[in-house]
Amino acid sequence: MNSDEKFEQLKQNVNAEDGWSGVIVGGSLSDGLEVRLSSESSIEGVKVGRLVTIEGKTHRFFGQVSDVILESSDRNLSIYSEEISEGIMAKVATGTAAYGKIKVQPKLSIKTSDTSSSPQSAKTVPPHFSKVAVSAHSDIELIFGKEAPGKFWIGSPLDMESKLCLDINEFTKRSNGVFGKSGTGKTFLTRLLLAGILQSGKAVNLVFDMHSEYGWQGYSETENHQVKGLKQLFPSKVAIFSLDEEHSKRRGLTPDYVVRIGYKEIEPEDVEILRESLSLSPQAADAAHSLYRHYGKNWLLEFLNTSGTESFNSLASQINVNQGALSTLHRRLSGFSRYEFMDTTSVHDSVNQILRYLDRGINVVLEFGKYGRDTDAYILVANLLTRRIYERYAEHKERALSGIGDEPTPLVITIEEAHKYLTPELANQTIFGTIAREMRKYNVTILIVDQRPSQIDEEVMSQLGTKLVCLLDNNKDVDSVLSGVSGQRKLRSVLSSLDSRQQALVFGHALPMPVEIRVRDYGTPESYKSLGFTDPTNKKDLSQINQDKSDLFG
Amino acid sequence: MNSKKQNRKEKLSKEIIGEVIRASSTEFETQCYDLYGFPPLGSLVLSDDENPIFGIVSHSVTESLDPSRTPRPRGPGLADVKSIYQESPQLKNLLNSRFTSITVGYIQSQTVVRKLSPVPPKILSITRISTESELIEFSSNFDFVARLLNSSFASSDDVLASFLSIAARLRPEPDQYLIDTGKEIASLLPGQMRRVNLILRNASI
């Protein structure tokens, strides 16, 4: 297809009710291109964020609408606006004396003669009078790739039906983030991403499912009904672990494993990460380390069992810690004893169990049940497990590098409420900070799902490869999400114009250019089907069930 | 004109109205066979010799053939102009009607070219009114608008309006035609929306 035919095709899209097209009349690479809309165009059909294709002479450019402007070629238009605002004249003036202009930020370009390669970021601009129109499906595929194994359909560019795909391989190479204020669909988006990663087989997920909404039945706030969790869609590829067996059972689920944490498993670092949520002073947090040195592995239980002023005083002097700090620590940590998942058994198998599943390529969702409401418990468990798993991955990877065994399957750890423990103060000390900074050194990355990105450590934020951002209305949050991204000002306007549901701005490593999307549907039978789910009650799909079984049991 | 001659003329063609008596690159003047035989302002005419040239009627004149003899008023008693001509048939021989057409295009190998003709029509070429289909074809492309607007002719806006009015009436959706042409006019007259408005208002009456 030559470029003219191509453009004709584009124009056909334009000829729809709210279609538009235009030509370049000015602008720059840095400030964006000015596009005069053709007189037939409906300015109301133009939306900021819309992907457009510009036919240059030798290159095809792709960009995004960043502004929509009403222009007039007649300085006196306002003086006699009344007499020309009616009848034929109004239609004549529209598109001629009074016309629409849009600003387009060029992002990518590709040689028209070689559309088989992938588009590169635009280093120049198309010449004057190049035609501009909404990108066609084929352009979207050219930019973002076709839906295919490893290319996961995540949604559609705004106002388009085209499938916009995310390169899962690229996505899982780095840590990523899903942001948005609560109620904007972070969970849905995350669930889709998890499904995508799961489907691709490029990585396995470990989800610290704070509100028990990923593994088994989530709840759609918009549709007001239950939606299927990952386990329901991919029974053979997902294992659900639970911290709160009762809670899981109430929801009709028998967890694959009930996680227990031994007191001995808790290390001073685990306390450190809780410093903020437990309101501990640095001294108090440090005391944990002293206690560890003093008591050894069983330090927590020993410490919690300590009672009485005298004992405290003597312990304080023995380990050379301020007595007040020590008693504060004691008071705060004693809350742990309420956690039913904690026990005194010396060694628990949780980490191994998780790893065993992960090794088999089975994704693990850890439901927190009632502890999901307890941030301390969440942070404690997530941090503790991650650290262990990470250590094991590191070992595994080191062995593989020295030629013993295979590389471990890349792991994506999904964490929520990260702003509570990836703060600038704590980020350095938590395992998550380490993972985020390390990229995929040990084949482990994290997926942060959070509503207050501004409180997350800047460095961590900057290390996130790909960000999927739903509506954010706090300026600080917007700033932090966009920091270090080029064309911030334009993206900011896109971001602030997102709908509060099912829309997101996606940018970063896994995409050639930022794009505003309508997130793919999730929760309808069709959506399940499109994700590869086959209803097991349907006899025809028995073979699929058997396949699942064999996947599950090796 | 006696009746025999009239019959002959009708046989030739109904639309032939006169002959070119003055021609330049940008306009040509036709003297009508019949007194007051000029087509309405804005009509599309053709000087139809071997190189047919399109013109748009821009200026019509009726006056004494002999500039030193001016018509004499017949007095208020004869209010009926028709009877004056009936009673003084020689008036038709002493007066003549002429019209000037702005050249707007020509026909080359059966294709309408909307540009000035390479050569003006020959003197005494027959001038005829275009057929409906010629008018529709000619007016389906807006290149002629610029010719009219740029002509040095003083009332070219009114001529354009008259032409559009005629051309629009031949179309199923006259308003749409005026809108489409209007956009062309507006783009040719940036910053002159009031003028554009006036043209279109005149055209839509």
Place this chain on the structure above:
Amino acid sequence: MSLDLTNTLQQVSDMAQSISARENERLKRIETAIIASKKFDLRSYESVRGHLAELGQSTTVINDPPTKSFITPNIPENLMVAAVDGSHIDVNRHLAAECFLINIGTCLIKYGDDSYAELQSIPTLYASDENMTIRGADNRFQRIQGSVLGIKRHIEELKSLSNLIKKLPKDIPCSLFLDGTLFPIGISIFPQFVRDQFFDEINEIMNLLFQESSRRKMSVSAYISYPGHNDIVQALRLLICDEISGSGICKGCIEGVKDRDLFYELLEPGQRSPIFVKNTTPGHTNISSDIAFFYLYAGNEIVRIEMPYWSVEHNDIIDLAHGSSFDQSIRGPGYPTVLIEAHEQAIVTAVDRESFIELVELALNSNGITTPTSQKNISKRIRNI
């Protein structure tokens, strides 16, 4: 230096005084003429005329008393009116080529249903020796120029008129007009062979017209505005003047009165006088010189309408001439429209004359003939200081 108007003014005013002094005298004479016409006795006149005829003198035939008047007759609704007029460019001795040009203008108007008009002018150049000379039997010849050309032109007008009739539909009455007298004046001064030539030509034309007039209803009127004739006044004198009859009531008392002065008093607007006949050879009709005529109060003046002599026998033709002359003079206004238009076609303006001369010189030059134009001519054309 142009005309010295100061000097002229005195002379003009002297002249006006003198005319004014004579005016009262003139009015008195007109009064006398009116009285004479009222007393006009047809029988006495006829006897005087008889005496004079015996002496070989021609007199005007008067069959009705001059005081008798005829009201305007109706004219047909469908009527053809045609006229011929001519003008010429005389031989110019400053011009290298000897030639003259006669331009005949014709006008034809159809009134009534489907009215129309046709105007035409036909110029003819006379340049060959043969065309420019009238030759007699004995090697005598007359160059056509000056007053001869005037007569030649008049004859050409008559010729055109007779040709014009052929174009007219037979079923519609037609009224033809000529400007001025019916026959050229002043032929008698030329040598016999010239007169013969002219009369032969006129004869031929009049015969044609006569034949045509039997085939259709047709009048031929020579329309003379402000006529200087005194045929009727002369007839009155025959009865009343002592000098002539010896028994009159006055002596030379109505001398100088014109027919028009008389009929101005006798006629009302639209009315005509009786028909008079001018018979050039007593006792013998001559088709190329005899005429019938009447006076008509047309518009604001008395005009004289001359017709071929045979018209006198046909009242309907006289009515047609009377009615259409009056009608035309109203349309004019004041002068027949059809004659005005014929004249406009015929007219050769000063500019036309210049152009004609240039055209001739150009043609001569392009044929390799140098044109030694006289200095006077050059100075007329190049006006500078």
